[in-house]
Amino acid sequence: MNLNSIMDAEKNLLLPTYDRQKVLFTRGKGVYLWDAKGKRYLDFLSGIGVNALGHAHPAVLKVIKDQAGKLIHTSNLFYHPYQSELAKRLTKMSGMDRAFFCNSGTEAWEGALKLARAYARANNSNGHKAKWRLLALENSFHGRTFGALSTTGQAKYRDPFMPLVPGVDFVAFNDGEDLKRQFDGSVCAVCIETIQGEGGINLITQEFLQTARELTEKSDALLLLDEIQCGLGRTGKYFAYQNYGIQPDIVTVAKPLAAGLPLGALLTTNRVATAMQPGLHGTTFGGGPLACAVAIEVLKQMDKLKGNVAKLGGYFLAKLQDLQAKHSSVKSVRGIGMMLAIELDSADLAKAVLADLLANGILINRTHDTVLRLLPPYIIEKKHVDEVVHALDAALASAGKSNNHEGPPSASLRAGKGPRRKAVAA
Numbered sequence: 001m002n003l004n005s006i007m008d009a010e011k012n013l014l015l016p017t018y019d020r021q022k023v024l025f026t027r028g029k030g031v032y033l034w035d036a037k038g039k040r041y042l043d044f045l046s047g048i049g050v051n052a053l054g055h056a057h058p059a060v061l062k063v064i065k066d067q068a069g070k071l072i073h074t075s076n077l078f079y080h081p082y083q084s085e086l087a088k089r090l091t092k093m094s095g096m097d098r099a100f101f102c103n104s105g106t107e108a109w110e111g112a113l114k115l116a117r118a119y120a121r122a123n124n125s126n127g128h129k130a131k132w133r134l135l136a137l138e139n140s141f142h143g144r145t146f147g148a149l150s151t152t153g154q155a156k157y158r159d160p161f162m163p164l165v166p167g168v169d170f171v172a173f174n175d176g177e178d179l180k181r182q183f184d185g186s187v188c189a190v191c192i193e194t195i196q197g198e199g200g201i202n203l204i205t206q207e208f209l210q211t212a213r214e215l216t217e218k219s220d221a222l223l224l225l226d227e228i229q230c231g232l233g234r235t236g237k238y239f240a241y242q243n244y245g246i247q248p249d250i251v252t253v254a255k256p257l258a259a260g261l262p263l264g265a266l267l268t269t270n271r272v273a274t275a276m277q278p279g280l281h282g283t284t285f286g287g288g289p290l291a292c293a294v295a296i297e298v299l300k301q302m303d304k305l306k307g308n309v310a311k312l313g314g315y316f317l318a319k320l321q322d323l324q325a326k327h328s329s330v331k332s333v334r335g336i337g338m339m340l341a342i343e344l345d346s347a348d349l350a351k352a353v354l355a356d357l358l359a360n361g362i363l364i365n366r367t368h369d370t371v372l373r374l375l376p377p378y379i380i381e382k383k384h385v386d387e388v389v390h391a392l393d394a395a396l397a398s399a400g401k402s403n404n405h406e407g408p409p410s411a412s413l414r415a416g417k418g419p420r421r422k423a424v425a426a
């Protein structure tokens with residue numbers, strides 16, 4: 001099978017949901033992927049934040065082989081040894097008490113929304129007849145099922161599927177006054193991505209998160225944090241909210257949790273968990289022995305890499321700030337740890353830079369048209385960062401030259417010097 005015949009087959013056989021890059025990957029190892037022609041790619045997207053340990057990690061492979069030979073699935077009607085062990089690790093890392101396991105990020109978020117409504121129904125003592133409104137943020141992304149989509153603040157995802165789940169209102173991003181204005185006793189939860197991922201790597205401010213925490217606490221509403229993309233070590237801490245010193249009532253995780261096997265989780269407190277009982281929520285596949293055994297190993301490995309994420313992430317951000325100082329087409333550079341973004345001044349330029357990097361064997365991604373998103377695996381080294389920065393510099397310069405407003409790469413940039421600009425928390 002070659003790429004063209006696969007493309008032809010997919011065109012006629014699959015729902016046209018994806019506009020795939022024309023690459024056929026056949027294997028991966030560490031930070032690299034190889035296509036069917038043997039060309040090597042440096043993977044700075046890591047399967048949209050999933051392959052945090054890189055590809056074909058030997059410890060992960062060993063667990064997959066051992067566990068697949070013993071037991072893959074039994075259903076949640078029976079016990080297996082790994083859910084409680086995984087929950088013990090996740091609750092310790094997060095400061096939460098309990099976990100629920102499912103198959104994807106969307107499903108974890110869906111569970112969080114349902115739990116928030118169930119908790120409000122069980123504890124509705126503030127005189128409000130209906131405590132079921134959800135406040136979510138503009139420009140957010142929480143997934144594509146009806147509940148998750150209903151809290152996703154982007155018209156392009158929502159509009160084709162209207163009407164959605166009722167009771168959701170949107171607050172302007174990082175606008176504490178708007179949050180206060182819309183918040184009252186009818187709100188059962190405030191929903192926030194601690195760092196908006198798909199929306200362009202936008203960091204929530206300390207002040208906004210604090211306001212959300214105070215309002216929800218006072219009214220026995222819940223603070224729901226979606227850390228499906230920004231959690232589990234991506235910012236250099238286990239959870240992005242740990243950069244703010246604020247605890248949520250529910251947090252959702254998924255992407256890197258089981259190294260590419262489908263696994264999501266919601267973590268919550270004992271108080272909130274009182275709203276659940278057998279039969280109220282569930283899943284056939286979620287939290288199976290194979291995915292959970294792998295996740296335990298992923299978390300063990302992640303522990304060793306947190307320091308690298310924080311240190312190299314800082315270095316990477318500084319290098320990107322050098323690019324911003326040099327190329328007028330770079331509007332903003334932002335992010336934390338290994339969740340970084342470069343916003344360019346046009347979608348065409350972002351497309352051209354992406355294509356240039358792909359041709360040069362480097363994988364990154366574009367979100368929100370003009371934002372280049374960098375989600376490398378946690379195992380990268382300084383030389384990999386330097387390679388990507390050099391390639392970005394060259395791509396921006398050559399795209400700039402064709403637009404006649406950029407110069408060639410400077411010696412100071414290549415040497416890693418040059419002015420610093422403050423990271424923008426947009």
Ligand SMILES: Cc1ncc(COP(=O)(O)O)c(C=O)c1O
Nearest residue numbers: 104105106141142143197228229
């Ligand atoms: C913040 C956030 N929430 C939810 C989701 C949905 O997760 P999944 O695609 O695993 O269903 C994503 C996926 O990109 C995400 O980034």
